[in-house]
Amino acid sequence: MARRDYYEVLGVKKNAGPDELKKVFRTLALKYHPDRNEGNAEAEQRFREVAEAWDVLGDPEKRSRYDRLGPLYTDSGRPPSPDQVNDMLREAFGGLFRRRRADAPGEDLTYTLTVTLEEAAQTIDRTLVIQRQVRCVRCVGTGDHPENRTSCASCGGSGKSATRRVFRTECPACDGKGYKPAARCDRCNGEKRLPLEETLRVKVPAGVATGSKLRLRQKGNDPAPAYGAAGGPTGDLYVLVQVSEHALFKRRGPDLLAEVPVTLAELALGADLVVPTLDGTTTIRLPPGTPSGKSFRLNGRGLPGESGKGDLHVRVEVETPTELPADARLALLAALTASTHPRRSEYQSAMKVRR
Ligand SMILES: [Zn+2]
Ligand SMILES: [Zn+2]
Structure with a gap:
């Protein structure tokens, strides 16, 4: 994997001093720390790059080697493992971050x-x-090879700190485990x-x-x-x-609503109307003189709900024709007069007195 320029990663000049480097690292590490960017893969990637750059530039010996060899520089040839990153952070920040x-x-x-x-x-x-x-089956989720671990020299494998501290009694060198990690697991790469x-x-x-x-x-x-x-x-x-x-149904809880466009003739004369149900179709009878906007309830043809099955409401709505052939226009005018529309004729006589 091609490595990025470590100075570029931290955004500093090649001649940046140790204090400046440390300040920049702290700022970036705080910004991208996983604790503050939970579930953000991009931040995690940035965080690792920053940690890797700091691992090299923060160490005067590694840094001078890196400055001499540039991109050819390789320490272990691999970026630091999550545990190494954690160790680096603990060193740089003390107790700023909670341990996982x-x-x-x-x-x-x-x-x-x-x-x-x-x-x-x-x-x-x-x-x-x-x-x-x-969990990696090769290392059983430890990230290293348990059979190759070495006992911690500082605490002799006990995991306890020799000098009792106020808050921590674990050995700081091994973090209380009593051993040092072996080489990284080669299947999960740690x-x-x-x-x-x-x-x-x-x-x-x-x-x-x-x-x-x-x-x-x-x-x-x-x-x-x-x-x-x-x-x-x-x-x-x-x-x-x-x-x-759904193209035909709207849902209101367990109830379903279906809106069916019908013709004026169907409403006026009555009709057997084929309407959709969830599992097919059924026929409802429109009585002659059905008003536009009327709803028909089909009991139990909705969805299962907490208190039994919902209903299906079928609402018929007249569709007003917009393009009629000439003979149909004449026929309509002749058929649909005020005399066949009682409310319309009432309205007309009420309007007459105003003229
Ligand atoms: Zn120890
Ligand atoms: Zn593994």
Whole structure:
């Protein structure tokens, strides 16, 4: 992997003094620290670059080698591992950042599942393909090779500090573990976990709506605990349901609304109207003289809800023709006069007195 220029990463001149470097590093490390940018992959990447640059430029010996060799410079040939970064931070900041809790759980994951309205009406099985971080099986989530660990020289492997401190009694050299990490695990490169693509079956219960949440326990990420810590439980997977818009139905809780455009003739003369239902069609009878805007309720043809099934409301609305052939225009004028429209003729006589 091509390395970026460390001076460029920190945004300093080649002749920057140690104090300036340290100040810049602290500012950038604070800005991009994972504790302050939870779940932000870009910040995490920046943070690692900054830490790697500081690892070299913050050490006078490494820095002079880097200045001589430039891009050819290689220390171990690899960027620092998360544990090395943590050690560097602890040195640079003292107790500014909380240590990652030993029992910190793995992250929860979310997956957005889109279903049709028809699917939402019944319990269905869906297959999801997700990617989660699982504990590396080679190092069992330690990030190194446990068989090659060396006992900590400072505390003789006890993990306890020789000089009792006020707040901490762990050995500062090994952070209370009693041993030093061995070489980084060659499968996970010290990350303690690896991405795994997993296929899951999920049962989506009838009646789900947009915003419904299904929880799949322990299908989130495995934890990546601090070095030597056991880590907490695996995170959960939250499936966020989204019900797609439907061309024929609108939804009001468990009820469905369907708006059906009809002709004036159908309303005036009555008609058998074929209307949609979730599982097909049905026919409703419009009596002669049905007003535009009238709703017909079809009991139990909605979606499953908390108190039983909802209803389907079919609303008929007249569509006013805008382009009529000449003979139809004449026929309409002849047929639809004030005499066939009682309210219209009432209105007309009321208007007459005003003229
Ligand atoms: Zn120790
Ligand atoms: Zn590993």
